[in-house]
Amino acid sequence: MTDRARLEHLLPFLGWPRHWGGGGLRGDVIAGLTVALVMIPQSLAYAKLAGLPPQVGLYAALLPAVVAALFGSCGQLSTGPVALSGLLVGASILPLAGGDPTRALALALLLALLSGLIQLALGVLRLGWLLNLLSVPVLMGFVNAAALIICLTQIPPLFGVSMAQTGPLVLDFAHLLIDGRMLHVPSAAFGLGALAALVLFKRFAPRVPSVPLVVASATALSAWLGFEANGGEVIGHIPQSLPALSLPPLQPDLAMTLMPAAFVVAMVSFMEAASSAKLISGRTRQAWDQDQELIGQGMGKIAAAFTSGMPVSASFSRSALNYASNARTGLSSVVTAGLILLTLLYLTPLLWHLPKPALAAVILQAVGGLLDLKVLRRAWRTNRDDGAGAAVTFAATLAFAPNIQNGIFTGLILTLALMVYRGMRPRVALLGLHADGSYRDLQRFGLPHPHPQLVVLRFDSALSFVTAAPFEDGMLRAARAQPDVRIVLVSAAGINDIDATGLYTLAGLMERFHAQGQSIAFCGLKKQVIDAMERDGLWARIAEQARYRSEQQAITALVKTLAAGSPA
Template sequence: MNASPHWAERTFPFLGWPRLWRQHGVRGDLVAGVTVALVLVPQALAYAQLAGLPPHLGLYAALLPALVGALFGSCGALSTGPVALTSLLSGASLLSLAQPDTAEFIALAVVLALLSGLIQLVLGLLRAGWLLNLLSRPVMAGFINASALLIGLSQLPALLGLSLPRAEHFLVGLWHLFAGTDPFHLPSALYGGLTLFALVALRRLVPRLPGVLLVVASATAVSALTGFAGQGGAVVGAVPSGLPSFGLPVIDWNMLVTLFPTAFVIALVSFMEAASSATVITARTGMPWNQNQELIGQGLAKLAAAASGAMPVSASFSRSALNHASGARTGLSSLVTAAAVLLSLQYLTPLLWHLPIAVLAAVILLVVANLVDFHALTGAWKAGRDDGLAAVVTFCSTLVFAPDIQNGILTGLMLSLALMLYRDMQPRVALLGMHPDGTYRDLKRFGLEHPHPNLVIMRFDSPLTFVTARAFEEAVMSAAQAQPEVECVLVSAGGINAIDASGQHAIAVVHERLRLNGQVLAFCGLKKQAIDALERTGLWARLSEHGQYRTEHHALDALLPRLSRPSG
């Protein structure tokens, strides 16, 4: 009787909201929804600019996607909508295909939202969320830091009232801009600089106030009163009011093929951001979250963004943290936020005409400053050379490939997988001797001796698969020559937790080679799953006599009396 509601809540998470309302009430959700809306509305306009799209599309991305993400996601406190990193990825990846702020560019952004949403939805339905773990933390750290740096640099021209020329490489275009003789627009620079100063001051002095909303509203009012647009200043301009028109652009196969790699990267990166937020929030609340269900929720949110004619969305780390800190426990808070966005679209769009673009650039700069964390790169170096290399290569390649920054994270992904494979091909192998504490340990590290002149113990700390099969063969044959008169090689196999066909072939080969040399291959500590694999192929029948010892002590008690030279 209880299984059906439980299944229903897992499939449709919003069915569990009433139970949480009875425990915590709804006041926290209502307050959090309004609080997040005060931040989201100006951020949505800024992130649309970051993606190279008309500002009102940011509001569209904050409406229906927020509703869908809240209804079908497993963590109620996540705030879904436009975010800096996904917006940058979307805009940068399309620069080589179309001119920003054009109908073609918008259509491509919508298809990108559709593709990335379908990828996440399919992964979630197939319970394949584990695939997203392919992006290691060092790779993400390198990518996020480089992206934050690029975001900041990309907003400098708008902050100063300049126009960034299109170039094959972003950094080259930026260099040409600032190396040129074009003067910056003084009123724009004043708006941008003063906005940035005011945002930082409000955050430090009165962090509880909605600083972004207050500063943006004040700057818009001053812009209208002083005639900023008439002085040549760039402003948001006309923002259509009302609901978006729902539908999808015309899609052709070549467009899908071209955008698929970028859509896959967006699906990975955006979900990593959502997963990080969900992990932090649920650790504080003690409430569980489901990775695959969240994939479904985020995928459906992207599909809702595509249907709204907007760019890809994700769960914002900063807004989700604010949502949780303000008392959100269920997706009701996101519904309240979406209602506030709807009211803004219905009644406040005429007020946005005079909003300076430089002000939005300052808002973006303040947000991305929180993404910069070079300590993560140094921490990766301290953790290991391979991690550090993956982080640094990802960081550098993201900068070099810009605006095609998806190539940067793909480079880091391939490098980290290659390094992992290389590490796995060099498993830890050690010859063992009796330690004074009564255990068998690495004889080289502890200066020990072999347990017997005719016997060698070799520990193999790795799954025995096609990746390590060759290393196993070489290690066993090397161990067989570690002493002049070795009659038995005992493999301490506690670290072998899996054996595939290549691994079994390697065992059969060394078993036969040792037999022809008059030597014995023995195992101790083999785990059940390893023995089961050997039994299925019949190899266990040849190994079982000397393969089922549980410990080194057990093996030596049975093997030493058989050796030609007695111990001691």
């Protein structure tokens, strides 16, 4: 790697100018302006979803978005407030804030700092692979449940009704339906009208910037009809200024309380960013770096913590819009932030009459794309363990709501448990000669053993402390598979690793087989397994019976040994 390449790896924005030829610069500018029109109403809506003042969403779309773009690896990602992170932030801070808006904002800043530091540390230490421990079915179970929860929280404001928060969200929503509270007709008209317009635009005119158009129309109608004077809720005053520098409350006890939530925000928000980056890089054929993206997203969150923002992430919908608008580099995010800056300085008075039911409609339309129950059904059909993991995570997230971070922890623990459980059940098969010349599962294909005194066993897993017991059981069954078995040949191509427990088990089996007048042979052993055996001293004892490369080579030699009547 050249010095220039190393520098661009550390500072990805230095490579932007290479992509600006052939209309690339123009594409970035147009994409940035287009995304800004969507970012402004979404930022207001997602700040509201997190229980924070609306301007916090706009602040989070300024410097945090620019920092994430400067140090991220995928130029088309659009970072800022997103629905899923907004819900997680609200679930994490509101129970601790006690109804105090100032304390809620302070907690949001601390949550942004902690989650950003977690992502930054994982990226710097090249530990991004740890986030892959959460399986896709479990993640989709959580995302679907979270999307449903967001919908439940936004239906009351869509109709101008307040919902008490006294316990589990599902029960609170059920009580609201049972109470039959009267809806506010003007609010319902604005909310349902905005939602219908957004759905129709998406269905029949997907290229039209429906979100800014609908929000602008609703704001104009609200001002003209006197929606606020008739009891409707509007955004109201938004400070016409830049965000003030902020300092999160650096209290150890508070940090420890928020640390689990910070881990969930870091994990889930990066999963959303990674899914967008993978999709876009697959289409552009430009590589993206998981660890570098963790650094960019983490630094974006840290920037939010010190500029009165909230935890940010890469939005799937805005990133897709960025890519569709021909963005090539992170300059598009800088342009987006520039337009939001102008809005904060000069245009916030125009947002006073924006109806909150219209913002609820924006949220509902955005999270509708997250609901995908087909993924859960497909996971169940493919693998019952994965299906069970997705279903349990989905149910746990709903049950714990509004504390949905407990749902993702349930899914994570379940993922690790299922991984260990599957690891403890490796495939062990006895082999016979198939008509196609290969050695295959004799039980499945109804094949005979290759020789009355020889059994072939295939083990498809690493031989470790997790799988040593199943390997031992399989070997003992193989030794009894025929009345006169003298040799068990292990087809070891599937054994890609061996640890101390595996070596100990193997040595014990060799002694046991020898005492029974039997022996063990190997074929297809891999280099790393042989190296471990050599370090342990076991290789010197088995080398003569373990140098075979294929089943056929081993069987031919071993059958001659059996015919000669000598020990294998």
